[in-house]
Amino acid sequence: xxxxxxxxxxxxxxxxxxxxxxxxxxxxxxxxxxxxxxxxxxxxxxxxxxxxxxxxxxxxxxxxxxxxxxxxxxxxxxxxxxxxxxxxxxxxxxxxxxxxxxxxxxxxxxxxxxxxxxxxxxxxxxxxxxxxxxxxxxxxxxxxxxxxxxxxxxxxxxxxxxxxxxxxxxxxxxxxxxxxxxxxxxxxxxxxxxxxxxxxxxxxxxxxxxxxxxxxxxxxxxxxxxxxxxxxxxxxxxxxxxxxxxxxxxxxxxxxxxxxxxxxxxxxxxxxxxxxxxxxxxxxxxxxxxxxxxxxxxxxxxxxxxxxxxxxxxxxxxxxxxxxxxxxxxxxxxxxxxxxxxxxxxxxxxxxxxxxxxxxxxxxxxxxxxxxxxx
Amino acid sequence: xxxxxxxxxxxxxxxxxxxxxxxxxxxxxxxxxxxxxxxxxxxxxxxxxxxxxxxxxxxxxxxxxxxxxxxxxxxxxxxxxxxxxxxxxxxxxxxxxxxxxxxxxxxxxxxxxxxxxxxxxxxxxxxxxxxxxxxxxxxxxxxxxxxxxxxxxxxxxxxxxxxxxxxxxxxxxxxxxxxxxxxxxxxxxxxxxxxxxxxxxxxxxxxxxxxxxxxxxxxxxxxxxxxxxxxxxxxxxxxxxxxxxxxxxxxxxxxxxxxxxxxxxxxxxxxxxxxxxxxxxxxxxxxxxxxxxxxxxxxxxxxxxxxxxxxxxxxxxxxxxxxxxxxxxxxxxxxxxxxxxxxxxxxxxxxxxx
Numbered sequence: 001x002x003x004x005x006x007x008x009x010x011x012x013x014x015x016x017x018x019x020x021x022x023x024x025x026x027x028x029x030x031x032x033x034x035x036x037x038x039x040x041x042x043x044x045x046x047x048x049x050x051x052x053x054x055x056x057x058x059x060x061x062x063x064x065x066x067x068x069x070x071x072x073x074x075x076x077x078x079x080x081x082x083x084x085x086x087x088x089x090x091x092x093x094x095x096x097x098x099x100x101x102x103x104x105x106x107x108x109x110x111x112x113x114x115x116x117x118x119x120x121x122x123x124x125x126x127x128x129x130x131x132x133x134x135x136x137x138x139x140x141x142x143x144x145x146x147x148x149x150x151x152x153x154x155x156x157x158x159x160x161x162x163x164x165x166x167x168x169x170x171x172x173x174x175x176x177x178x179x180x181x182x183x184x185x186x187x188x189x190x191x192x193x194x195x196x197x198x199x200x201x202x203x204x205x206x207x208x209x210x211x212x213x214x215x216x217x218x219x220x221x222x223x224x225x226x227x228x229x230x231x232x233x234x235x236x237x238x239x240x241x242x243x244x245x246x247x248x249x250x251x252x253x254x255x256x257x258x259x260x261x262x263x264x265x266x267x268x269x270x271x272x273x274x275x276x277x278x279x280x281x282x283x284x285x286x287x288x289x290x291x292x293x294x295x296x297x298x299x300x301x302x303x304x305x306x307x308x309x310x311x312x313x314x315x316x317x318x319x320x321x322x323x324x325x326x327x328x329x330x331x332x333x334x335x336x337x338x339x340x341x342x343x344x345x346x347x348x349x350x351x352x353x354x355x356x357x358x359x360x361x362x363x364x365x366x367x368x369x370x371x372x373x374x375x
Numbered sequence: 376x377x378x379x380x381x382x383x384x385x386x387x388x389x390x391x392x393x394x395x396x397x398x399x400x401x402x403x404x405x406x407x408x409x410x411x412x413x414x415x416x417x418x419x420x421x422x423x424x425x426x427x428x429x430x431x432x433x434x435x436x437x438x439x440x441x442x443x444x445x446x447x448x449x450x451x452x453x454x455x456x457x458x459x460x461x462x463x464x465x466x467x468x469x470x471x472x473x474x475x476x477x478x479x480x481x482x483x484x485x486x487x488x489x490x491x492x493x494x495x496x497x498x499x500x501x502x503x504x505x506x507x508x509x510x511x512x513x514x515x516x517x518x519x520x521x522x523x524x525x526x527x528x529x530x531x532x533x534x535x536x537x538x539x540x541x542x543x544x545x546x547x548x549x550x551x552x553x554x555x556x557x558x559x560x561x562x563x564x565x566x567x568x569x570x571x572x573x574x575x576x577x578x579x580x581x582x583x584x585x586x587x588x589x590x591x592x593x594x595x596x597x598x599x600x601x602x603x604x605x606x607x608x609x610x611x612x613x614x615x616x617x618x619x620x621x622x623x624x625x626x627x628x629x630x631x632x633x634x635x636x637x638x639x640x641x642x643x644x645x646x647x648x649x650x651x652x653x654x655x656x657x658x659x660x661x662x663x664x665x666x667x668x669x670x671x672x673x674x675x676x677x678x679x680x681x682x683x684x685x686x687x688x689x690x691x692x693x694x695x696x697x698x699x700x701x702x703x704x705x706x707x708x709x710x711x712x713x714x715x716x717x718x719x720x721x722x723x724x725x726x727x728x729x
Contacts, residue, residue, distance in 0.1 A: 001648050010638075010712045017712070047713015092654070102391075110395040119653075231711050347721030348403050349385050368715040371704050 007230030008046070016235040017051040023242050030056045032241050033331055034199040035178065037064030037359025038229040044364035046231040056238060059193065059331040060361035062177050063201060065142040066093045067329060067353045067360045068284045071317040073170050074099035076307075077139045080168065081105070081113030084310050087131060088115045089124035090139040091146070093357040098350055100317055105139075121153035128157070128165035137306045138167045145203040147171045147295065148268035151275040154297065154304045166306040169297050172282060174204050175212045176293030180284075182220045186332050193331050197241040199234065200226035202256055209264025213252045221250040228256040275301055283316055285353050286329030325352035328361050335362040336373055342366060387411045401616025401661075402720035406624075425628055426550050427473040427611060430543060442545075444479035446470055447538040455502065455532055458572045459587030460663075462535055463505035468592045468663055469614065470539040471513045475594040476610040476666065478549040478601060479541030484510060486520040486537050491530035502533060513592035515539065547601070551628035553608040558697040559675035560633060563596065563666040563682055564589070564690040565641040566618055570660030571649045586645050591664030596687045605678050606671035613667055617659040619717045621667055622705045632700025635717065637710045639694045659720050669697065 024030065034040055040060045043049060049058060062068055074097050081088040088105070095106045095117060109115040114134075118124050121138060128136035140150040150167060157165040178198070186193040200213055205226045213224040223244035227237035237255045244251060254260055275298060282294030297305040306312065319325060323345070324338035335341050335354065345351040347363050354362035387407060397404040414422060421429040428446030450466040467484065474481040486506070490499065510517050517537075568589040575584045597610060609629075613621040618640075626633055642650075642657045650657045664687060670678050675693055682688030695707075705717045 001644055001651065004648075004651060008711055010710050013712050045709070045715060046711040047709045047715045048711065050713040051711075102388075106395050106397065107393065110393040344385070347718075348397075348407075363721075367718045367721070371702070371706060371714075371716055374702060 004230070007228065007232045009232065012232055013051060013235060016232065016239060020056065020235070020239050020242060021053050023239060023246065024053050024055055025246055028055065029194070030196050030242060030245060031059055031194040032056070032197050032199060032238065033059040033061045033181070033195055034234070035061040035063040035174070036199075036201045036204070036229070037067065037357060038202060039199055039227065039234055040064065040361055040364050041359045042229055042231050042234055044368035047368070048231055048234060049369075051235070052238065056242070059195065060328070060364075061181070061198075061331060062284070062286055062329040063143065063174065063204075064354070064357055064359040064361075065146070066097050066357045067325070068172060068177070068286060069094070069097055069141055069170060069353060070283045070285045071099050071319065072283065072315050074105065075317060076312050076314065077105060077137075077168055078103055078108045078113065079312070080137050080306065080310060081108050081115050082111065084135065086114070086135040086137045087127055088113065088137050088139055089118045089127060090115065091119075091141065092117050093359075094139060094141055096350065096356050097353055098356070121149045125153055125156060125162065125165060128162050129160075132164060134164060136165050138165070139170070140167050141170045143172055143174050143201070143204050144207045144272075147272050147276070148207060148265070151271040154275050154301050155271065157304055158301065163303070166304045166309050167297065168306040168312075169276070169295060171276070171295045172284065173293050173295070174201055174208070175215075176290055177284070177287060178213075178216055180287050180290050180293070181330055182216065182222065184330055186330065195222065195331070196245050197223040197225070197250075199237045199241070200224045200252070202227060202229045202233070202259070205256065205260040205264065207265050207268050210252050210254050210260055210262050211264070217250045217252050223250045223253070225253045226256050226260050228259065274298075283314075285319065286326040288326075320351045323352040325354045325362070328354050335365040336370075338362070342370060397721075400720065401614070401620045404721075406719075424550065425552075426477060428477040428479065428539075428541075430477060433542075442543040444474050444477040444541045444543050445538065446473035446477075447536065448473055449534065449536045451531065451534050452573065453531060454573070454576050455498065457576050457588055459568075460590040461502055461505050462533060463502035464509035465588075465590050465663060466535040466537045467506055467509035467513060467515070467517075468590050470537040471515050471592045471594055472612045472664075474539040474541040475592075475597045476549070476612055477541070477543065478547045478597070478607075478610070479543040480598070481513070481515045481539050481541040481594055483540045484515050484517045484537050485539075486517050486535060488520070488522045489530055489534040490522065490524045491532050492524055492527040494532050499533065502535075509592065513594055515592075515594070544601075549607060549609055551609055551611065551625045554625055554629035554631050554669045554697045555608065556631055556697050556699040557672055558608055558669050559672045559678075559693055560622070560635065560695040560697065561668040561670065561675065561678060561682070562618065562641065562692055562694050563593075563668070563688045564664075565643045565646065566613075566662060566665065567642060567646040567650060567657035567660035569663040570617070571646045573661075574653065575649065582649070584645055584649050586643070586649070589662055589664035591687055593664065593666050593687060596666065596682065596685045599681050599685050600668065600678060603677055603681050605674035607668060607674075607678070608671070609669040611667050613662050613665055615661050616720050617657070617661060618667065619656075619658045619705065620720060622717070623703075623719050625669065626700075626703040626705050629697070630703065632698045632703055633695055633705045634698050635695035635705065635707045637707055639692055641690050641692050655724050658717055659724050672696065
């Protein structure tokens, strides 16, 4: 496959692994957080950690869209499907996120909810056109990657006068999550989570550009290397991070230059700014309530805002007591540190959201790497 | 490192629970439904064999004790017509293959049709003609059947259930519990063709991929493999849940592990590309005309040679070996140079968001 195989080449991986091995300084440990679930998945799926020296540790970050979705938000979507009779459209992974009362969207579907998996907002709009007598709600989740398509869908619905279409907006912002981690006591005061740098998001950065990370590099003295989601991208980024640490630099570097510019996609940013505004606060799973960390639909487009349209109220629901997803999302704990991991909480019956998507730290470790716990 | 925590499987909630789509997708949820409900109540020594077909004693014929193999398969594919086939030929191939992988010669088929009110007869005719063609080509006639019609909205056009019966040559023992460390794992051709062909035509997801389902009857290929007298342990067709589900099943039944080599696993570039943008893993995608063979490593080359000489096994490849592993993991050395598990599928394969 052109443009894919080149970035999964085992021989190049060996060379990069050798370079990393030769570049790390003896007696020094390196901890890097890959922010994105896409990177977490690549690391696990390609067995990338087998190629790294033992002194380089990858800490999984919170950048998995379904992992940070709090129970209360999924409850709202389920409520819409079961009690308001809407056609609820959502992206695939979201279907299995555990919600209250042992439900998930998948289980709500089995109870009669009209819940449909879509690959894009275009499909959701089409469903609305095809069902003019039904209310169609798009459950919009994700970071900056999925936000522009939602904005475009709302603009398109308005242009067409598609009055049965609305959006339950749960879009969140990457920079806020990174600040939250950097400000957390484990990183800032106690130093229990050593963090020497970040692998910056791939797809998110194609939209927001590399500029937003400059603040973190300067303010917190943490190097950031933006990397693509292919395994060689990740290896190259690790090498670049190791070099920065060795040289005492804290800069934003762009490994994913084939897709990411400093300013990002201005057109997409315009559409997002047209339709959305900052929420005062938003609850994240794992990071709790984070100020100005999510988007809501502007008053101008209120007609397309499912929260207003159906008069929905957000109720915060605590996670399972023994679930360590919060600590895992902040990099404080590893999946295998959680009491529930692989016992009560498995990909078939996820208790916490990190066990849902293969981007989640727990599911990635369970599905791809748990043989390592045995030797 | 810490010892592996014992996986606790929450039992089925038979009071409040509902059937959801994961119960039919070939993953662990389906295995759980079968073991905690069907096997629990219907269990007997034959059902307990846990293979694609049941091996049953038959009355003595001409002084020889005979054995028959019986298998059944429901077909609910959507769309009913797809590139490379349709539900008609699929329903013949699926059951013929389930009988044949037990080492038996498939002899007869029974077919049950559930038709939805309003379904066009012209479509039904196409399906039945295709079934007849497939049965003729496989040399296995449909000898009995049943038809029911349900009200509009209570079925999805056509559902077909087929049951097959075959005879098993004396002395031949194939089964999922017979894999031993050191054995070779062989696949008859490229993975994922059927699943991707189906997905390319799904209503909400149509894309143009020059890919056809691999649906085919494997009894000819299997007969050729059996004829050389190689030490075959187990044959299976990796349908729902793909290669991953089938190998995990065998690993569990035999109490062994497996080590696969990603580079050796044949996947067509178009299938790999489609999986890439749909967010799927070809190892979990369904096949309808492929065969996994586990055999003694000393015989691997002979088995490969006879498979490659058959039109349905031309791309046969040695993809890994059986290893000793108390945890029954199916592992994979990645083309990238690392190692990972190829686990059971949890529920349906769902595309990732980012």
